[in-house]
Amino acid sequence: MTHATSMGLDSRKMAFWAFIGSECLLFTSLISTYLVYKGKSVVGPYPHDVLNIPFTSVSTFDLLMSSLMMVLALAAVQRGDMTWAKIWLFSTALLGLVFLGGQVIEFTEFVHKGLTLQTNLFGCTFFVLTGTHGAHVSVGVLWLLTLWVRALQGKLGPANAMTVEITGLYWHFVDVVWIVIFTVVYLIQ
Amino acid sequence: MPRSRHWLTAVPLAVYGCAGSFPQSTLHPRSDFAAEIQQLFTGIFWWALAVFAVVETLLLVAIIRFRKSERGPPPKPTHGHTLLEIGWTLAPAVILVFVAVPTVRTIFATAGEAPRQALQVEVIGHQWWWEYRYPDLGIVTAGEMHVPVGKPVQVSITSADVIHSFWAPALGGKRDAIAGHVNRIAFRADSVGDYLGQCVEFCGASHANMRLRVLVDADTSFQAWVKTEQGGPAAPPAGSAAERGKAVFSRSACIGCHTIQGVSPGVIGPNLTHVGSRATIASGVFPNDSAHLASWIADAPSLKPGAIMTRMKPPLTDADIAALVAYLQSLK
Amino acid sequence: MSHVAASAAPAAFAFPATPRPRGLKSWVTTTDHKRIGLLYFWTAFCFFLLGGLEALVIRLQLAQPDGHLVSAATYNQLFTMHGTTMIFLALMPLSASFFNYIVPLQIGARDVAFPRLNAFSYWVFLLGGLFLNASWLVGPLFHAGSLSVAPDAGWFGYANLTERQFSPGPNIDFWVLGLQILGISSLAAGFNFIVTILNMRAPGMKMMRLPTFSWMTLVTQFLVITAFPVITVALVFLMFDRFFGAHFYVVQAGATPILWQHLFWLFGHPEVYILILPAMGIVSEVLPTFARKPLFGYTVVVYSGVLIGFMGWGVWSHHMFAVGLGPIGDSVFAATTMLIAVPTGVKIFNWIATLWGGAIRGTTALHFAVGFIAMFIIGGLSGVSHASPPADLQQTDTYYVVAHIHYVLFGGTVQGLFAGIYYWWPKMTGRLLDERLGKLHFWLTFIGMNLTFFPMHLIGLLGMPRRIYTYGPELGVGALNLTSTIGALLIGVSVLVFIGNLLRTRKRGAIAPNDPWGGATLEWSIPSPPPVYNFSVIPTVENRLPRWKTELHEPITDPPAVPPAPIHVPGGSWWPLVAALGLPVLALAPLTHTLWLAFLGAAILLFGVYRWAFEPFEM
Ligand code: HEA
Ligand code: HEA
Numbered sequence A: 001m002t003h004a005t006s007m008g009l010d011s012r013k014m015a016f017w018a019f020i021g022s023e024c025l026l027f028t029s030l031i032s033t034y035l036v037y038k039g040k041s042v043v044g045p046y047p048h049d050v051l052n053i054p055f056t057s058v059s060t061f062d063l064l065m066s067s068l069m070m071v072l073a074l075a076a077v078q079r080g081d082m083t084w085a086k087i088w089l090f091s092t093a094l095l096g097l098v099f100l101g102g103q104v105i106e107f108t109e110f111v112h113k114g115l116t117l118q119t120n121l122f123g124c125t126f127f128v129l130t131g132t133h134g135a136h137v138s139v140g141v142l143w144l145l146t147l148w149v150r151a152l153q154g155k156l157g158p159a160n161a162m163t164v165e166i167t168g169l170y171w172h173f174v175d176v177v178w179i180v181i182f183t184v185v186y187l188i189q
Numbered sequence B: 001m002p003r004s005r006h007w008l009t010a011v012p013l014a015v016y017g018c019a020g021s022f023p024q025s026t027l028h029p030r031s032d033f034a035a036e037i038q039q040l041f042t043g044i045f046w047w048a049l050a051v052f053a054v055v056e057t058l059l060l061v062a063i064i065r066f067r068k069s070e071r072g073p074p075p076k077p078t079h080g081h082t083l084l085e086i087g088w089t090l091a092p093a094v095i096l097v098f099v100a101v102p103t104v105r106t107i108f109a110t111a112g113e114a115p116r117q118a119l120q121v122e123v124i125g126h127q128w129w130w131e132y133r134y135p136d137l138g139i140v141t142a143g144e145m146h147v148p149v150g151k152p153v154q155v156s157i158t159s160a161d162v163i164h165s166f167w168a169p170a171l172g173g174k175r176d177a178i179a180g181h182v183n184r185i186a187f188r189a190d191s192v193g194d195y196l197g198q199c200v201e202f203c204g205a206s207h208a209n210m211r212l213r214v215l216v217d218a219d220t221s222f223q224a225w226v227k228t229e230q231g232g233p234a235a236p237p238a239g240s241a242a243e244r245g246k247a248v249f250s251r252s253a254c255i256g257c258h259t260i261q262g263v264s265p266g267v268i269g270p271n272l273t274h275v276g277s278r279a280t281i282a283s284g285v286f287p288n289d290s291a292h293l294a295s296w297i298a299d300a301p302s303l304k305p306g307a308i309m310t311r312m313k314p315p316l317t318d319a320d321i322a323a324l325v326a327y328l329q330s331l332k
Numbered sequence C: 001m002s003h004v005a006a007s008a009a010p011a012a013f014a015f016p017a018t019p020r021p022r023g024l025k026s027w028v029t030t031t032d033h034k035r036i037g038l039l040y041f042w043t044a045f046c047f048f049l050l051g052g053l054e055a056l057v058i059r060l061q062l063a064q065p066d067g068h069l070v071s072a073a074t075y076n077q078l079f080t081m082h083g084t085t086m087i088f089l090a091l092m093p094l095s096a097s098f099f100n101y102i103v104p105l106q107i108g109a110r111d112v113a114f115p116r117l118n119a120f121s122y123w124v125f126l127l128g129g130l131f132l133n134a135s136w137l138v139g140p141l142f143h144a145g146s147l148s149v150a151p152d153a154g155w156f157g158y159a160n161l162t163e164r165q166f167s168p169g170p171n172i173d174f175w176v177l178g179l180q181i182l183g184i185s186s187l188a189a190g191f192n193f194i195v196t197i198l199n200m201r202a203p204g205m206k207m208m209r210l211p212t213f214s215w216m217t218l219v220t221q222f223l224v225i226t227a228f229p230v231i232t233v234a235l236v237f238l239m240f241d242r243f244f245g246a247h248f249y250v251v252q253a254g255a256t257p258i259l260w261q262h263l264f265w266l267f268g269h270p271e272v273y274i275l276i277l278p279a280m281g282i283v284s285e286v287l288p289t290f291a292r293k294p295l296f297g298y299t300v301v302v303y304s305g306v307l308i309g310f311m312g313w314g315v316w317s318h319h320m321f322a323v324g325l326g327p328i329g330d331s332v333f334a335a336t337t338m339l340i341a342v343p344t345g346v347k348i349f350n351w352i353a354t355l356w357g358g359a360i361r362g363t364t365a366l367h368f369a370v371g372f373i374a375m376f377i378i379g380g381l382s383g384v385s386h387a388s389p390p391a392d393l394q395q396t397d398t399y400y401v402v403a404h405i406h407y408v409l410f411g412g413t414v415q416g417l418f419a420g421i422y423y424w425w426p427k428m429t430g431r432l433l434d435e436r437l438g439k440l441h442f443w444l445t446f447i448g449m450n451l452t453f454f455p456m457h458l459i460g461l462l463g464m465p466r467r468i469y470t471y472g473p474e475l476g477v478g479a480l481n482l483t484s485t486i487g488a489l490l491i492g493v494s495v496l497v498f499i500g501n502l503l504r505t506r507k508r509g510a511i512a513p514n515d516p517w518g519g520a521t522l523e524w525s526i527p528s529p530p531p532v533y534n535f536s537v538i539p540t541v542e543n544r545l546p547r548w549k550t551e552l553h554e555p556i557t558d559p560p561a562v563p564p565a566p567i568h569v570p571g572g573s574w575w576p577l578v579a580a581l582g583l584p585v586l587a588l589a590p591l592t593h594t595l596w597l598a599f600l601g602a603a604i605l606l607f608g609v610y611r612w613a614f615e616p617f618e619m
């Protein structure tokens, strides 16, 4: 967009900040509910029966790394280095996919241990909270892959830096939310 | 009183809160709890009326006085006036202090704590009827709650299913009945009477038909009531219709839902041990007479939309029902 | 003090580069904020009539004790759909029609920031509204034994009544899914208008030069994007409970249904300000124009609006005084609630001061604006009496509350919107509404609404609960209810007069000049209706009342009738509509327990979004 804007901020970026503000309330509501219902389950399994902190720490690290890739991808696009841009974009998406894979493994394991959405309040709040986050990651992966394909097609360049920047904004946001979830759900039991 | 006159009396009534034939009115307090609220509301009402009068007058004066005089001089473009604006920010704030202080005082005065020796009553909301338990007296009844006049009463309110709200306006404010929670109100009724109330939280199909009454009895009649309730059910005389009714009752689905002491243990519906002594059935919606009892037993959901009590005829016949009615009426 | 004389020449919008598009396709694919504004208007107005019709049936049922016009089940659907329709399908989108049509004009923009997102918001709103109302007719498809399976647990749908255990039918499913769809529409519009107002202002249009209506729109949108996520979460929980057997509101599992109430009212109270702030903005435009005097204390009016928006977040539990939150909680929420009366009062006093000393022209728009103030005061004062928890214990869930909500929503919002319609209709259509019919409309509305809603105060105080399909004669409120019903019919007649006015003036109304009223803001500097590109030249703004001469400045010159240079106007797009279509299809999946519909809906949505994202569309 070439238009001068009243606040000197790209309109799409501003819209995205508003979107992120809105998402904050979404996750705040979800996390608050998790906290309100903490310890209220009348039957097990309880968090300490199922949560595998080492495993999820690796996932968390993976997601953090993907944020780093995202930073590199943006930098590459901005300086017009499309070769590295493709590599970093793909790596970001790949790490996102790995995170999702980890979540799939985690969820299946929990189900095997008898924790489902129907089991107890821990199951309800846990699956809906982390599931909503997982859905956000999935959208992000889809988005990153789209950018990657565009880059392969040669349709992504420094002119689209703003698009990549916004993608990055989203990706970092999703990452930060995960840090909060990880802390609240896994670390502070 | 003819209906047309109600309208005429309602206006001054609302203002002065004096007596009238409005059995569910909030403006006719009959307990300390209700009186506290009434007093608070009256204060707020006068403040509101004063604000209303002043502000609407200003508005009226403005639009009448400054109607466009054709070709008059153009108005002076005033953009604001700091002092005025501070003034009309502070004035409401000050008025609100006069509302807030008595409010907080009344909140704490009506927090629902009765003295220890108060009569304990547990109220349990069901779709769509009220159950009353008197744990200290060993009484379980439905629809009509009895309390003695002049004695403190502690009511604990909860629900067996969805959210209901227990309200008998003459005796005080409402409290929601929520499963898993207990809400408490406390009051001391100041005059004998039969006070209407009803469920005021939307609770499904028959929310409108989840009524109740509170009977404030003189001390002696309350004691008499307690005595009858504590006794077992009256045994029907041999060979009577009532005895046949008891037999029908004992072999029908009734026992699955209703308790009659010594006869059946059901807990889905109201306890019928002394159903004959109630003035109304089905949560205050119908008078407790033979005709209503009979049609209720035959087909409750057609009388009360959604009623959990299923249609009983068939399998019951009219003769069965007549016998049942006789039996239920004998359960004084 | 004078205003710019209306430029006599009607619009010269025949600039060759930008012909006005015609035909159905041009409407379905439109991304023009003005057309979307009109679409919003007509759709929302139809829903208003529907909600009003539902209200009339409610009133007829209650006209007498033991009424039996409709069954209990139907009645419960009627009041639920009445409240839901009026709030989400009538008043919010009617406000949205002005956000769309007027805000870009007021701030001197060519369009909103994201025209296609704007179209998407509209289509999602329309489809969501149709989805919700389809429940009136599709009972047989669900083997429900009745024609209608409309939602029936009230507009705030308290859990746990809404759980599958207590509401097994599809009724609540319609409600949950419909509201989710509508939420997406509101959120999308929220982001769009925040960016539009912050970022698309004409040169020189500083924030403190923004017209009050645009300011209130901005505050409203911030409330929308912060309040809707909360109800989204509450509804997601309910969806998981109903469709997947979760236990978010199931007592037996250790959960509490009160969680719903907190989440709902955390949304619900800001929502009532979402409903009133736009109307307050309209009144703040109409009064100065017809008193020919600048808004008294503009800054204070703006800041008090912002303050109301903030304070609206700290009062939600005043809807829950009977829940038993304990004396401390009750006291805190009583205090925060009462405090809101202060910024609101400030607005009222500033409006009166605006009129004071003015040269008031008694147009219909002014009538409705003054009617707004007069009636909103009553609603606000009954609100303050609710804010006192012990007093509210006698009032809550009675008709006294019904009186409060209609004085603020009908006396306030609806009258404010009517003021806006009479004020901006000439801008939107190029024809003035008839003033004689307008005054008749006003007086019928005014008398009708007081006849309808004033007795409800008494009905409530005399002990009649709300949401009951029948009441006994022993309550002694029959005559009052009859009065109220007569009043409602009178409102119905007034609405008919209004419809008559709309239809009559379509062809026969006086042609509107650029500026029929002598307004101070930019929308009056361009033709009525404006050309597709709005401003032939984007004006530069130097003060808050650009088109007025005040002691400080001269009016700006209006943009020329013919653009000095060609103006690029973006074409339409199909993809917002396609993307929007995906949502109701998605919603059908849980409703009908059909998995492939979920994939189909997601595919349509994704397809629409991708085509949208990669379609060439330059502004
Ligand atoms: C347009 C929508 C709107 C608006 C603006 C308001 C405004 C207010 N509302 Fe209302 N309210 C609703 C819509 C609205 N409300 C709805 C829909 C419900 C019911 C939901 C449901 O249950 O279905 C409801 C319910 C509701 C309740 C819960 C009642 C109950 O269920 O028991 C309460 C309780 O405190 C309340 C309070 C207030 C207050 C204090 C204001 C204040 O903002 C009002 C402030 C205004 C004034 C006070 C007047 C002007 C001021 C002056 C002239 C200054 C001087 C004044 C004083 C000194 C007092 N409202
Ligand atoms: C948001 C705005 C809004 C508006 C504008 C209205 C407008 C009206 N409302 Fe509404 N109302 C609510 C919001 C609103 N309401 C809400 C939120 C509730 C709570 C719901 C709940 O409890 O869940 C409620 C509840 C409610 C009740 C309580 C129901 C109950 O608790 O059981 C009643 C009862 O009288 C009522 C009446 C009316 C009437 C008569 C109008 C009138 O003003 C309507 C006027 C409009 C028309 C009449 C237009 C139709 C005209 C025609 C179609 C032309 C044909 C007409 C004739 C020939 C006469 N409303």
Ligand code: CUA
Residues within 6 Å of the ligand: B125, B126, B127, B128, B163, B164, B165, B199, B200, B201, B202, B203, B204, B206, B207, B208, B210
């Ligand atoms: Cu029980 Cu309403």
Ligand SMILES: [Cu+2]
Residues within 6 Å of the ligand: C268, C269, C272, C315, C316, C318, C319
């Ligand atoms: Cu509120």
